[in-house]
Amino acid sequence: MNTIEVRLTRVIPAPSTEVFDRWLDSGCPGTPWGDAVKAILDARVDGLFYFLYVKEAGTERPHYGRFTAVDRPSRAQYTWMSETTRGVETLVTVTFEDQGEQTLLTLRHENLPDDEPGRNHQQGWEHFLGRFAERFASRS
DSSP states (O other): OOEEEEEEEEEESSOHHHHHHHHTOTTOBTBTTTTSSEEEEOOSTTOEEEEEEEOTTSOEEEEEEEEEEEETTTEEEEEEEEGGGTTOOEEEEEEEEEETTEEEEEEEEEEEESSHHHHHHHHHHHHHHHHHHHHHHTTO
C-alpha cells in the first residue's frame, strides 16, 4: 500500500506548556478528542485513547491509538487508527516549540493510505488546528 504524510504548522499565542496541556485535554474544543461525542484519553507512554464522532447521518466514526511519547512541553506522539486508515496503525507527532511568547505547533501524520480517505486527513487536521488556534486567539 502506498502511503502519504500530512504536515501542518500553526503559531499559537501562548507558551508551549499551556499549548501542550490544552492539546492533551480531552475537554478542550478544537482538539480531536475535545470535539468527540465520547472520549477516553490516557496521555502517558503506552496510555490509550479512544474517541467517537457521530456524523450528521448518524454514522459513527471511532478512533483509537496509543501514546508512544509524551515529553512535556515539547512533544506528544501517538498511533492513530480509524476506518479511514483502513485499520492501519498510523503515527501522529505533535511538537511544541517556544517562539518568544508564542508556540510553533507542528503536526505530522505519517503512514496514511494514499487514497481519498487518507488524503482527507489534511483537511481534517487543518480544521482542528484552525479551531485550536482560535481558542487561544479569542482570549487575547
